[in-house]
Amino acid sequence: MKQKISRPRDILYNQKWMALVMGGPAILLLIVFLVLPFVFALFYSFTNRSILPTQLNPMRFIGLDNYRELVRDPVFYKALGNNLFFTAIAVPVQCTLALFLAILVNRAVRGIGIFRAIYYSPVVIPAIITSIMWALMLDPDKTGMINTLLSFLSGGHIRPLNWLYDQRTAMLSIIIMCVWSGVGYQMIIFLGGLQSIPKGLYEAASIDGANGWQQFCHVTLPELSNVTVFVFLSSTIMSFKLFTQVFALTGGGPRYSTTTIVYMIYSSGYVDQRLGYSSALSVVFFLIILSLSLVQQSATKMSKS
């Protein structure tokens, strides 16, 4: 359908022109602030570029040197290990708790909306605030509520831990605060999944004599498999982006025990001003997220068919 433009007003009725006018600004910004930096990251990863090149240290191509340095960098392996440790603990724990919470709030009783909102509310509080709150609760001194609680519950058997100040427990501390603050998000998605399960399936199961646990295993879990795959993988992707808690509380320490890949991107690029090395890290980080996303896509497709 070809339209003639004889008056300026006619542009408002022309799809091609309006596509340009309405979609153009977004495309332009997308190119400048997303595509371009992405291309730059690839490009700079093969150079020794610093954020502000000086006369003494001009930018030049160094081939794969950044990547060679990366595979020899013990901090990189430490960071990768920390990310994997965080993911391996936080994601299963968070998803299991989230499913439990979702089942808990998936009933039509009075005031259930308030409970849902309360369980979700830590997600709304900025990570910087939950970090600081938890830092105080995990305080190793007499003021630490968690130490007091553990000691009380164990009848004094659990000695006060140093939490954020001990390289063995620092990452665990961050995991605890992240699970507490993030579990509401997965809960809501599981809740959506639970509510889309046809009620007839449960009725049929209970007629067949299935008890609550059997219904859960043979109706709820299989019906939720799509949602579970989604929640698991999207939580994994999110967990790889861990930064704020580390930045605010530990600065990657003690002894790199909480350094993550994103924190390394930040510290090498911004603190050390080594844009080239930071870009190489960024590329590796992107490849990790990319492969996780591809797994997610194929898993979603598989569970759908």
Added chain:
Amino acid sequence: MTRSRAGKAKKGIARFLNYALLVFVALIFILPIMTLVFGSFKTDENQLLMDMSSFRAFLPVGELGTENFSDVFGRIDVLNYLKNSVIITACSAFFGIVLNSMLGYVLARFTFRGRRAILKTIISLMIIPMEAIAMPLLLICFKMSLINTLTVQILPFLIDPFTIFFFYQGFLKLPVEMEEAALIDGCSYPKIYRSIAMPLSKPTVISVLILCSMGKWGDVFWPNMVTRGREVRPLSIGLTQLYQALPRDWGDIFAFALIMTIPIMAVFFIFQKQFMESVATTGIKG
């Protein structure tokens, strides 16, 4: 008779246990927040810290007052941080919604060459994490002399491939007949977008509004790198600095944190019903 009464009693007990469990779990989420709320009104610093080791932390006990607030207002320019955060968050949400939804609308409704290619590109751009492009982006913003402005905290992240796609999907679900009828009645495309498509996309708009606000309000990563002076810094950076400055004054930190929590909580509770439904059905933000 007795059986039905026993059944009733059993039901009553089950309901009670049910609520007891709900309340118990709710406490796990609420109590740490309560330490923040009550702690900010505890004027005696030592008492505040002592309370943190017992359940007194969850109660408004001891000397209470607003000294922490007046203290923190006197020490740092809280209102300026607050103003910056509000400007950054409001502009990001507003312009983000307008620009992303317009592109989403264009892709959902118009036919033009390259439409499919653009759509596919946007879907693949969703994978790029912001953290992976932050350093070159910093350089670009530096070259554009945007460093240390409010603009640099708004403009680079206005457009989000995920949000575009989210709007695109939302528009596809709307019935096209109404828009066609409006076109026949002489409505222009921008008018149809504004008066028909957008009002019908209210749930999408609310979800984007909340997610965008939450992300912007608490962001530390980007503002920390692109701002120097306190004139343009948001609350999140103000709080980080207050926390990292030694010796710590916990009363002040709590008061500042509470000031930062209230606005975003208010936005959430105003829209929470629609928002929760929307998250539950779409599983947004991956």
